[in-house]
Amino acid sequence: MKPSVLSGLLQRQSEQGQRTFTKQLEADRVRSLAFDTSKQISSIHKGGVTWLDLERSENRYLLAGSADCSVAVYDVAQPTQGDKEDTGPGDCGSVLKITSSNPDCHRYSVSSVAWYPVDTGLFVTGSFDHQVKVWDANLGQAACSFTFPDRVFGVAMSSAAATHCLIAVVGGDPHVKLCDPATGGFTHSLVGHREPVWAVSWSLDCEYHLVTGGCDGQVRMWDVRTYHCLQVFDEQITQKPKAKPSRPDSASNRKRAKAEQAKKAEATAHDGRVTGILPTPDGLHWLTAGTDNRLRLWDTQHNYHLLVHYPQTFNSSMKARQLAVAGEGDVIFHPSGGIIQCLHRLTGQKLGTLRGHLDTVNCCCYNSYQQELYSGANDCNILVWAAPAPLEVVEGLDTKDDQDAWSD
Amino acid sequence: MDMHMATSADQYTFEEVEDQLYMQQAPSDTLIALQLLRSQFPAKAREVIQPFMLRSQLYSLIDDRTLLDRELDDLRRDRVVRVLKLPTAPDDYAYMLAEDYDAAVQHQYQLMQEAGTLPEQLEVFPWFSQRVLARCSDNSITHHDLLKLLSADRKHKRRDEVTEQHISLLLNCGLLTRHLTQKDTYWFALAGIGPLIKSLIKGRKDLLGMLSRRRYPEMFVKELEQKKLGQSLLDSRFHMRDLVGLGSIARVDTTSGPLLRIVKK
Numbered sequence: 001m002k003p004s005v006l007s008g009l010l011q012r013q014s015e016q017g018q019r020t021f022t023k024q025l026e027a028d029r030v031r032s033l034a035f036d037t038s039k040q041i042s043s044i045h046k047g048g049v050t051w052l053d054l055e056r057s058e059n060r061y062l063l064a065g066s067a068d069c070s071v072a073v074y075d076v077a078q079p080t081q082g083d084k085e086d087t088g089p090g091d092c093g094s095v096l097k098i099t100s101s102n103p104d105c106h107r108y109s110v111s112s113v114a115w116y117p118v119d120t121g122l123f124v125t126g127s128f129d130h131q132v133k134v135w136d137a138n139l140g141q142a143a144c145s146f147t148f149p150d151r152v153f154g155v156a157m158s159s160a161a162a163t164h165c166l167i168a169v170v171g172g173d174p175h176v177k178l179c180d181p182a183t184g185g186f187t188h189s190l191v192g193h194r195e196p197v198w199a200v201s202w203s204l205d206c207e208y209h210l211v212t213g214g215c216d217g218q219v220r221m222w223d224v225r226t227y228h229c230l231q232v233f234d235e236q237i238t239q240k241p242k243a244k245p246s247r248p249d250s251a252s253n254r255k256r257a258k259a260e261q262a263k264k265a266e267a268t269a270h271d272g273r274v275t276g277i278l279p280t281p282d283g284l285h286w287l288t289a290g291t292d293n294r295l296r297l298w299d300t301q302h303n304y305h306l307l308v309h310y311p312q313t314f315n316s317s318m319k320a321r322q323l324a325v326a327g328e329g330d331v332i333f334h335p336s337g338g339i340i341q342c343l344h345r346l347t348g349q350k351l352g353t354l355r356g357h358l359d360t361v362n363c364c365c366y367n368s369y370q371q372e373l374y375s376g377a378n379d380c381n382i383l384v385w386a387a388p389a390p391l392e393v394v395e396g397l398d399t400k401d402d403q404d405a406w407s408d
Numbered sequence: 409m410d411m412h413m414a415t416s417a418d419q420y421t422f423e424e425v426e427d428q429l430y431m432q433q434a435p436s437d438t439l440i441a442l443q444l445l446r447s448q449f450p451a452k453a454r455e456v457i458q459p460f461m462l463r464s465q466l467y468s469l470i471d472d473r474t475l476l477d478r479e480l481d482d483l484r485r486d487r488v489v490r491v492l493k494l495p496t497a498p499d500d501y502a503y504m505l506a507e508d509y510d511a512a513v514q515h516q517y518q519l520m521q522e523a524g525t526l527p528e529q530l531e532v533f534p535w536f537s538q539r540v541l542a543r544c545s546d547n548s549i550t551h552h553d554l555l556k557l558l559s560a561d562r563k564h565k566r567r568d569e570v571t572e573q574h575i576s577l578l579l580n581c582g583l584l585t586r587h588l589t590q591k592d593t594y595w596f597a598l599a600g601i602g603p604l605i606k607s608l609i610k611g612r613k614d615l616l617g618m619l620s621r622r623r624y625p626e627m628f629v630k631e632l633e634q635k636k637l638g639q640s641l642l643d644s645r646f647h648m649r650d651l652v653g654l655g656s657i658a659r660v661d662t663t664s665g666p667l668l669r670i671v672k673k
Contacts, residue, residue, distance in 0.1 A: 271498040309473035
């Protein structure tokens, strides 16, 4: 039963700093997401929208990369005053456009975009033309670019980073590369995957931990300070691993340890290709999506598989797909075909479906300030999903309607 | 349930403790569903293979899939059921009760004995049953672990010699198959699954084809049970439950009885 607003306000006055009423309101708004008619994002793209990223400092600027090589930044907090006649009152237009008229523009489809986590002065784009470019957001020019041996499928920068600003790049080459925009060169590459890697995400708690997922079904956690893979997520491990007593060093024990290591290195997280990896905002779980039509939840501390079944999360994508998690972390948005499924994180219950796109949905991005979801699809649109505004109650005498409509 | 009041908040009466123990021993929903499916396994297929249950069939019987997954995992770890991967689809798993799997191993042992295999090689079957199946509850095993487990005999503390011929005997019987992507790993498999894989794939295709060829892609369950799926050893109820669990078909209750309808994605 939804608590009434008045009782909630009284409760908010009495409680001290726990925000239960605000959280309840936010949770209700997230559960009632629907196609928003009051706000539209006028997309400038002529090809499908492949990746979205919302900057975290103000939750205001949305960066979108598209299959027609263009990149655009939209202001989603304030509708732009358009001089054209067809812009409506709630239209959010682009504040920065990088199209083919820009000499630095990519030559093939942009596959992934990421804001610089500290401020909105910089963003990174990765594209199928084997390039990763770092752009100056104020000038709209590329500050530097890195060339790779194969197509780039994902770029990511760590939001927890305080000592480094490395960009993790994954693509058709099985090695995960790290490059540094401060020096303009590659630092090192992480070896372990055996097939193209599609999904990448930095950890939220440690600035040196990176998680990547590849076409071989493996999800690996790396420490970028060393060259080693810390953990391989294994779908068969479903319990907290017991602490093993340390064995004395001998030849047979070393051989046994080596065999165990080899076995762990072969473990897979999905029976198909991994298309998306996302940490939940509270840092407790990791979410991975794969083409075996499963979405899996993992515990962060011990990296074991929490057997939560998300029903009918069909996935047959040929590139990475972006997942989103609602601010407090309880609702997962999973794009599947032309719809976006809203699933409860801990029980796997289906909370709703968002239908509105005309073609395959590629990416979705959640705005926790306004409890809105932005999604981009191959139909070149970016749609806004928000809680329906409360209906206005018109008070006053309806004398006009009561009047008879015939002449005397 | 009994209605005795506890004498204090922490103390339980004897009857309450007994009731709790009884409830813990009562079979879970998942186990009951497994036993139901096992009893309904088609007789024609039972001649070829021990009864197995597909995970999608269990999904069609039980609503809460998270609970089902967790209970199946507990049963697997307690060695009540064995999980086996089927090569039909990336996410297809079959479950077989541990005693049925042991019976299948025994059956293969007898077949090989009648075929005249050397007794030193026949030893691998009891080793497999007592040492490997009892210790390993996963659906796959590495070559190194297999050798280690087959050769170790904990009671007499001795190690037996395991040769390549022992392992190839297990592979030929169909109890192990080579892993497709990982090297030096084997999957536990169902012996005699070959004709059933074809039945499974054909049966799914036939049932979906039967529904989609109609003007309105739906059919009553009663009508379906009367039709025979020609190329499949498994009956139509098996395939129907499998497809409902996969999400390709929805089962709708109507006033004239349950109706099957193809789900448009």
